[in-house]
Amino acid sequence: MIDIQNVSKWYGQFQVLTDCNTTINKGEVVVVCGPSGSGKSTLIKTVNGLEEIQKGDIIVNGTSIADPKTDLSKLRSRVGMVFQHFELFPHLSITENLTVAQVKVLGRSMDEAKKKGLAYLDRVGLSAHAHKYPAELSGGQQQRVAIARALSMDPIAMLFDEPTSALDPEMINEVLDVMVSLAKEGMTMMCVTHEMGFARQVADRIIFMDKGIIEEDCSKDEFFGAPRGERAQQFLAKIL
Numbered sequence: 152m153i154d155i156q157n158v159s160k161w162y163g164q165f166q167v168l169t170d171c172n173t174t175i176n177k178g179e180v181v182v183v184c185g186p187s188g189s190g191k192s193t194l195i196k197t198v199n200g201l202e203e204i205q206k207g208d209i210i211v212n213g214t215s216i217a218d219p220k221t222d223l224s225k226l227r228s229r230v231g232m233v234f235q236h237f238e239l240f241p242h243l244s245i246t247e248n249l250t251v252a253q254v255k256v257l258g259r260s261m262d263e264a265k266k267k268g269l270a271y272l273d274r275v276g277l278s279a280h281a282h283k284y285p286a287e288l289s290g291g292q293q294q295r296v297a298i299a300r301a302l303s304m305d306p307i308a309m310l311f312d313e314p315t316s317a318l319d320p321e322m323i324n325e326v327l328d329v330m331v332s333l334a335k336e337g338m339t340m341m342c343v344t345h346e347m348g349f350a351r352q353v354a355d356r357i358i359f360m361d362k363g364i365i366e367e368d369c370s371k372d373e374f375f376g377a378p379r380g381e382r383a384q385q386f387l388a389k390i391l
């Protein structure tokens with residue numbers, strides 16, 4: 152579903168990604184972890200073309216992101232992305248947040264978009280809040296709306312970049328629960344997170360990044376079981 156091939160990226164002179172390779176199969180859940188500044192956000196953003204790469208290629212569901220003929224905005228509409236800071240439109244109601252891209256990007260009718268958006272809102276347990284504005288919801292609720300909004304676009308895969316790290320502790324689980332249920336339903340997911348409980352529960356693979364390099368790419372049993380490389384061990388010792 153997502154094939155990352157020899158990807159390197161520079162910000163000016165600074166090489167942020169070096170020869171990254173990995174493949175995420177349909178239905179797989181891959182957790183990406185590593186120290187701050189190791190390139191996790193950059194890597195995940197390259198997957199839907201939000202960050203340009205200078206070397207290598209990424210094939211998303213058969214489409215090359217490096218191919219100049221690829222319509223990146225079309226590709227982006229098929230890959231759901233949820234960021235650390237809930238990026239709901241503050242001036243739009245929850246219903247409008249859920250429908251605007253479905254109508255504008257996918258060309259769905261308002262009725263169809265509402266039906267779909269509200270069904271996903273129900274799935275994340277928030278149907279009672281459809282008429283509200285983002286500022287009236289807690290951080291955890293806003294993040295669940297962001298997930299419902301991404302799902303309303305019928306994504307072929309979901310990318311998460313530290314979706315719980317800006318949340319108060321009591322709200323983390325309500326968001327992780329939604330992610331766990333998605334994972335169990337077979338959604339293809341690439342999740343940057345330091346929530347190792349989540350990783351243990353649903354990850355098929357763990358990628359550990361350090362200084363722009365994929366240092367480890369293995370099953371969660373291998374990652375948590377046998378001792379990994381020194382950098383991964385140091386990292387795990389700090390967060391576990």
Ligand code: ADP
Pocket residue numbers: 162165167185186187188189190191192193194
């Ligand atoms: P992580 O998500 O693992 O914390 P990032 O991908 O955000 O890491 O950043 C990796 C490195 O790239 C960091 O050193 C960061 O300062 C740098 N960086 C990130 N975005 C930019 C940018 N737009 N311009 C220049 N450097 C950047």
Ligand code: MG
Pocket residue numbers: 191192193312313
């Ligand atoms: Mg980051």
